[in-house]
Amino acid sequence: MAGFRIAQIKVGESCSIARKRAHAYKLPSAYKQEIMTNITAILKKEFRSYFNSPIAYIFITFFLGISSWFFFRSFFLVNQAEMRGFFGLMPWIFLFFIPAVTMKLWAEEKKLGTVEILMTLPIRDYEVVVGKYLASFALLAVTVLLSLVIPLSVSYLGDPDGGTLIGGYIGLLLMGGAYLAIGLFASTLTENQIIAFIFGITTCFVLLIIGEDIVLFNTPNWLFPIFSYLGLGAHYSSILRGVLDSRDIIYYLSVIGFFLYLSALSVESRKWR
Amino acid sequence: MIEVRELTKSYGPTIAVNQVTFDAHAGEVLGFLGPNGAGKTTTMRILTCYLSADRGSATVAGYDVFEESVEVRKHIGYLPESAPLYTDMGVIEYLNFMTQVRHLPKSQRKERTRAVIDICGLEDVIQKDIGELSKGYRQRVGLAQSLIHDPPILILDEPTSGLDPSQIIEIRNLIKDIGKEKLVLFSTHILPEVSATCSRILIINDGKIVANGTPDELSSQAKGEDTVHIAIRAPQDAIEAKLDTLAFVSQWNHVKTDDGVVGYKITAEQGSDAAEALFHVVVENGWSLTELRQESVDLEDVFLNLTVREQE
Numbered sequence: 001m002a003g004f005r006i007a008q009i010k011v012g013e014s015c016s017i018a019r020k021r022a023h024a025y026k027l028p029s030a031y032k033q034e035i036m037t038n039i040t041a042i043l044k045k046e047f048r049s050y051f052n053s054p055i056a057y058i059f060i061t062f063f064l065g066i067s068s069w070f071f072f073r074s075f076f077l078v079n080q081a082e083m084r085g086f087f088g089l090m091p092w093i094f095l096f097f098i099p100a101v102t103m104k105l106w107a108e109e110k111k112l113g114t115v116e117i118l119m120t121l122p123i124r125d126y127e128v129v130v131g132k133y134l135a136s137f138a139l140l141a142v143t144v145l146l147s148l149v150i151p152l153s154v155s156y157l158g159d160p161d162g163g164t165l166i167g168g169y170i171g172l173l174l175m176g177g178a179y180l181a182i183g184l185f186a187s188t189l190t191e192n193q194i195i196a197f198i199f200g201i202t203t204c205f206v207l208l209i210i211g212e213d214i215v216l217f218n219t220p221n222w223l224f225p226i227f228s229y230l231g232l233g234a235h236y237s238s239i240l241r242g243v244l245d246s247r248d249i250i251y252y253l254s255v256i257g258f259f260l261y262l263s264a265l266s267v268e269s270r271k272w273r
Numbered sequence: 274m275i276e277v278r279e280l281t282k283s284y285g286p287t288i289a290v291n292q293v294t295f296d297a298h299a300g301e302v303l304g305f306l307g308p309n310g311a312g313k314t315t316t317m318r319i320l321t322c323y324l325s326a327d328r329g330s331a332t333v334a335g336y337d338v339f340e341e342s343v344e345v346r347k348h349i350g351y352l353p354e355s356a357p358l359y360t361d362m363g364v365i366e367y368l369n370f371m372t373q374v375r376h377l378p379k380s381q382r383k384e385r386t387r388a389v390i391d392i393c394g395l396e397d398v399i400q401k402d403i404g405e406l407s408k409g410y411r412q413r414v415g416l417a418q419s420l421i422h423d424p425p426i427l428i429l430d431e432p433t434s435g436l437d438p439s440q441i442i443e444i445r446n447l448i449k450d451i452g453k454e455k456l457v458l459f460s461t462h463i464l465p466e467v468s469a470t471c472s473r474i475l476i477i478n479d480g481k482i483v484a485n486g487t488p489d490e491l492s493s494q495a496k497g498e499d500t501v502h503i504a505i506r507a508p509q510d511a512i513e514a515k516l517d518t519l520a521f522v523s524q525w526n527h528v529k530t531d532d533g534v535v536g537y538k539i540t541a542e543q544g545s546d547a548a549e550a551l552f553h554v555v556v557e558n559g560w561s562l563t564e565l566r567q568e569s570v571d572l573e574d575v576f577l578n579l580t581v582r583e584q585e
Contacts, residue, residue, distance in 0.1 A: 037376060040373075041370060041373035041374045048362075048366070049361055052361040052362065112357050112360070113357030114358060114359055116323055116351075116353040116357060117353060117358075120322060120346055120349070120351045120353075121374045121375070122344075122374070123343075123374055270323070271324060271325040272325075
């Protein structure tokens with residue numbers, strides 16, 4: 001970067017101009033620093049608050065309990081060392097767990113009134129949105145990481161396909177990430193956590209089933225490609241097959257980006273004239 | 274440091290803030306006085322960049338609240354009404370979070386946290402969760418939060434509500450102290466509070482500023498007259514004849530006669546030192562004085578006058 005900066009200064013320019021230029025280039029990095037500090041502070045606060053309340057423990061315990069039960073039930077019946085059943089269930093388990101994680105992120109702040117202090121701190125709205133999102137993503141990542149116990153025991157008992165396993169976990173994080181963004185948006189709309197929860201589930205559910213065969217079968221032809229592309233599940237199942245297609249990754253990242261943008265808009269809407 | 278010009282904000286059909294214009298400078302304690310729902314909180318929320326206004330402009334510390342809101346927020350410490358705090362956080366944890374989002378350099382964080390704990394008297398509760406604290410302590414934590422970055426402008430929305438009398442006095446003293454160098458803007462609907470603390474008062478009613486001045490100015494504006502209660506042991510006729518001749522007495526009323534002591538309520542021109550003059554009159558005439566009391570015009574009268582009249 002420094003070399004680049006010097007290269008930009010034309011021969012013959014005086015020292016003071018050079019210094020001014022260097023200064024002008026420095027500003028964005030200070031700005032970046034500030035954004036990082038803000039996001040990290042919010043992230044840390046929200047992540048800690050998950051563990052200050054019972055939410056994180058309940059989430060982790062129930063998630064691990066339910067997923068291992070579903071997994072091992074079929075595992076011993078079919079007697080095969082594979083995780084397809086486990087991964088196949090995840091979109092449906094996430095449907096109920098993830099909105100429960102995100103519902104409080106904004107609704108609680110509004111209810112308590114703390115949003116008034118938060119939004120009058122020298123932090124930009126989107127920084128708070130991103131910080132909160134990353135905190136919920138961190139909780140999801142920790143939980144998913146802990147569920148690695150299942151594949152570890154599978155590999156002890158048999159010889160699962162490493163590609164599908166890695167693909168499955170990446171898919172899990174991407175899909176969970178999309179659910180989180182939707183849930184976060186739902187939470188910005190209301191001060192009631194129950195409403196945020198239900199709205200989050202409903203939105204995720206709709207986005208999940210529009211890609212299902214049974215829905216696609218009954219959609220008009222012109223809507224078919226849109227629905228099948230927008231469906232949250234279809235991209236996930238293609239990742240599950242062990243094929244990491246950039247289109248699927250881009251799809252999830254756009255869903256996350258879109259709903260984070262909507263969240264920022266919704267938070268900002270208090271200021272609309 | 275604060276310049277507000279014709280600020281207007283409405284919620285649907287109700288106009289919460291209507292053409293509000295005022296200035297405030299460092300070293301002032303500005304009391305925002307008004308009945309409930311007068312628009313105090315909305316004005317403060319606009320100044321702290323929580324809400325925007327429909328029309329008008331406002332600059333805080335030289336920055337525009339609509340265009341440069343992050344800069345504005347850096348210069349403000351804000352305590353919203355009823356001190357909303359994260360109940361699941363510990364006191365120290367909360368203050369630490371505030372030092373981070375306020376971008377205090379690492380070297381100062383401990384020192385500033387220490388300082389606000391001392392200022393706000395939080396020593397006894399630093400180990401507790403905010404959820405366990407009483408209303409008074411929460412209010413203090415909220416105040417600590419607003420002071421942690423040593424802001425040049427402090428905006429407090431009803432800072433003394435829910436506190437017990439001794440705590441109220443502490444907070445008032447604190448506000449006065451801070452107001453010596455900085456600008457404190459605080460709202461209240463409790464009258465004695467402003468006369469005890471403020472260097473200047475803004476009375477707001479139905480979204481409009483109806484009065485703006487020092488407590489003394491406002492008191493005199495409202496009446497322009499002093500009232501003196503006097504009781505004299507002397508013949509009633511003689512007193513009344515004398516009262517009629519005094520230039521500064523604009524009106525007198527006979528209140529009572531009790532065992533030879535005659536009581537009057539005298540209205541005199543403002544600033545005429547009526548009590549002292551009356552004392553000399555009594556002495557010159559050889560009467561004896563049993564009661565002499567100059568009534569200071571209450572801010573309460575001013576307030577009621579302004580707000581009730583406006584509502585009619």
